[in-house]
Amino acid sequence: MNTLRILGRIVINSVERLGRAAMFLYEVMLGSWELVRRFYLVVQQVYAVGVLTLLIILVSGLFVGMVLGLQGYNTLVKFGSANSLGLLVALSLVRELGPVVTALLFAGRAGSALTAEIGLMKATEQLAGMEMMAVNPVTRVIAPRFLGGVLALPLLTALFSAIGVMGGHLVGVGLLGVDAGAFWSQMQNGVDFHDDIMNGVIKSVVFGVVVSWIAVFEGYDAVPTSEGVASATNRTVVYSSLAVLGLDFILTALTLGEV
Amino acid sequence: MINRKSLELWVGLFVAAGILALAMLAFKVGNLTSADVMNSYKVTGRFDNVGGLKVKAAVTMAGVRIGRVSAIAFDNKKYQALVTMDIDGRYQIIPKDSSASILTSGLLGDQYIGIEPGGDDASLQNGDSFLRTQSALVLEKLVGQVIFNKAGESAPAK
16 A cells, blocks of 8 residues: 555656646746847856857767767678778768767756756755846846757767768778778768758757756756755756657658658 | 976867867868768669669769769659669769669679669659669579579479
8 A cells, every 4th residue: 555655646746747847947948039139148057058168069979979980880891891880880970870979968067067056056055045136047147058959969979970970081991991081981872861960960859958948947846955965966967868768769760760 | 287388289279189080080080171061962863673772872974983872762653663873963964764773782782773864855853763673682582583483494394
């Protein structure tokens, strides 16, 4: 009987939390409109979540591309089609690895920082202080961080994929001796702008919204103690990683239209 | 805290680099420049068997890509496959009596439609269809035919 009650409580709590998160997103969206006049607040956040995440994105993109080049070459060479290496590297990066790995890294590097920052503001009663001064903390603090994340992630994804292709080129053409002309021409023949590249861009925009949303909500909803902030940060990383991977499957299934 | 000027510079640099990367993906990795068929027109062809032809497969003439397959449907009345092709508007010079055949690039490559130009002065217009078509080669049928012929040759010798 007790276990049933606990189960019920868990379900009710999570549905309630989901509802609060949705209401919160609506509020943040409303707040975002007012930021058109104070765009500098968003620029600051793009710096914090975008520029400062750049290094890890570029380094991982380069290495993911290089590994793809190495692994792909070893498999393709068995079938005598090592010339398709460029296509393999570009398609896997643009369609899947670019958006997903960037979103995961973004959740770990920028999402957790957002949650910790907002949670700490709440714990030290800065948000309450703002409300006392008739400043809406959602517009002043939350919305710029949300928008900054939404703007930064697609750009980071594009950079990740681009540098990954460079990494694949470095290993494939420079190290393993695939013909440079075949590398690029096969890639250009096989990669479609609408189907592949736009698919990746759409994914990265969706991931940007979801990861930023989870990060700011967890921060805003955190229990205002040091423990509460710690577990909120933890939840941000776990939930956004799961959400990214789950949504990735759904988006891929939708765009391929074959499931 | 970083000052306003260099913060703006960094963000500007970041956004520019991101857009540049997207442009590189679009033009260098993808084929935005040549892929899209501009103000295309549609022609159709009926095939007995389309084999492994897929939507978006290339339509070529003399080996040059001039369009793509936009739809493949089954014709209920004639028991044939109805293939609709989008041809680039720049190539509105395909003679009316041209023939379309489904070919394979390489031994295991993708299938595509090759157009063999005829000699008619009038050219195909939007909505017209190819009169002469050649179906895809089905490997199993071919192998079956070879075996059948071989069997036919050796039978009278016995």
